[in-house]
Amino acid sequence: MEKNASDNTELETGKAHIIVEIIEYVPNAVVIKTIIKKSTGNISIMSFDSGEGLTEKTSPFDTFAQIIEGNAEIVIDHVSNHLKAGMGIIIPAHLPNYIKPNGRFKMIQTVIKSGYE
Template sequence: MENLELEKSFTHNLVDIVDYLPGSVVMKAILKKKTGTVSVLSFDHGEELPSRILPFDNLIQVIAGVAEIIINDKLITIETGQTIIIPAHARNVVKANKRFKMLSTIIKSGYEDVSI
C-alpha cells in the first residue's frame, strides 16, 4: 500500500507536492485520519470540482494562483495567501479560470467536547 502522508518531522514545500497536469485536477492527501484530511490540489486552467455538499467545514488556502469558489451561488475569488472556510452543508464548486494550487483541510465534527 502506498504511503499517502508526507514524511513526518521534515519540512515540505506545499507548492511542490503536486504538479499541474493538463486537463486535470490532481490531489494528494498529505494527512489522512479518521478525524479529517489535509490535501494539496492543483487545478489546470478550466478545470473544476463538481458541485458538492460536505457535512464538515472545509478550510481552503490558495498556495499558488487564483481560485474561484462558489458557495451557495455566491462567487468568491481568492488569491495566493488567502483563506476561506466553506461551511458545512453549503453547496460549493471550486473552479480554475487560471491554474492554481490549494490546501484543503477538513476536520470532521463530533470531537468538540474532547480537550487537547
C-alpha cells in the first residue's frame, strides 16, 4: 500500500546538514522532502517504511538514486538491482522503473532535466 507524504520546503542554504536526519520514517508511508528544486532538476530525500515502495513509472529525465540508510531493490526495465547504504544507480530516462518494498530505507533522488532541450 503506497502512501506518500511530501514536504516541499527546501533546506536552508549555506548550512551543513546531516542528511540521514533530515527525514524520519512514518509508519506505513513513503515520505518525500525536497532538498532543492530548480528548473534544471531537483534533489529530494525519501524515507520508506517497511513494506512500502513506489509503483512503476517512466521519467523523461535521467535520475540518480543513492541509498543512504538500509537497503533497497530498484527495478529498471525488468532488471532487479539490490542496493545498500552508500550505493547509487542511474535510472535512464524513458525506462520503466519501480522500487520494491524491502524493509525500511532512506535515499536521495536527483533528477537532471538539462540536456533534453
